Amino acid sequence: MNNIIDNHEKIGLQFSGGKDSLAMLHLMREHWDKLTVYWLDTGDAFPETVALVDEIEKLVPRLVRIAGRQRETIEQYGIPSDIVPAANTPIGLAAKGGTVLIQDRYSCCMRSLMWPLHEQMIGDGITLIVRGQKNSDKLRAPIKSGYVEDGIEYLFPLEDWDDSDVRAFLKDEGVELPRFYERMSASPDCMTCSAYWEDGRGAYLKEHHPEAYAEYQSRLNAISAANAQAITFFNMEIGG
Numbered sequence: 001m002n003n004i005i006d007n008h009e010k011i012g013l014q015f016s017g018g019k020d021s022l023a024m025l026h027l028m029r030e031h032w033d034k035l036t037v038y039w040l041d042t043g044d045a046f047p048e049t050v051a052l053v054d055e056i057e058k059l060v061p062r063l064v065r066i067a068g069r070q071r072e073t074i075e076q077y078g079i080p081s082d083i084v085p086a087a088n089t090p091i092g093l094a095a096k097g098g099t100v101l102i103q104d105r106y107s108c109c110m111r112s113l114m115w116p117l118h119e120q121m122i123g124d125g126i127t128l129i130v131r132g133q134k135n136s137d138k139l140r141a142p143i144k145s146g147y148v149e150d151g152i153e154y155l156f157p158l159e160d161w162d163d164s165d166v167r168a169f170l171k172d173e174g175v176e177l178p179r180f181y182e183r184m185s186a187s188p189d190c191m192t193c194s195a196y197w198e199d200g201r202g203a204y205l206k207e208h209h210p211e212a213y214a215e216y217q218s219r220l221n222a223i224s225a226a227n228a229q230a231i232t233f234f235n236m237e238i239g240g
């Protein structure tokens, strides 16, 4: 890893506020003077994450906060969902006169977070991106550590770790896990995100953030209503 770090002058470490990027940040401590930490603020971040970033900003030499586009993306492309009925796409709405525009979660993340983050790093002349991606992650970019594209190299120091390695490392380092891991299985970028249902956001929001919970539930209700007819027809067809 040291060789790779030494080969670059402009290095960006992507920090999300989740346990993997937190472990990676501490693992890279000896290189902090060469790194710029990048955090994308979706505009709907958990206050717990904002507080953590505030603390990290005091520790590292450089931290850049990037404004995400979650609100504009949802206004333009619709609320994110894990299931998108055809009737709630732009063409579906135009043809059937529906009201709730829905987009898939990956497009929402790409438009709101990933593109703004990447654009900023490119603009800053970053040539090495350090990310806490692990091979054991269910959701990860389809590239490996060492991949190079358009003059940018990617380094994944935790590539061979799993969740238990991350938790053990943080414990050994005396670094506290963010509170949302009490209930949630993944680090959330947006409080009121109406997708990523497998993360268990509802119970955590209900307990700690009732206003965001109400907004979250209202979006889920809209998705439920939008999907009802398609699911009814689907159930009539399957095995029919």
Ligand code: SF4
Pocket: 042, 070, 080, 104, 105, 106, 108, 109, 110, 112, 113, 188, 189, 190, 192, 193, 194, 195
């Ligand atoms: S976390 Fe959810 S709301 Fe935020 S950008 Fe991704 S899909 Fe959109």
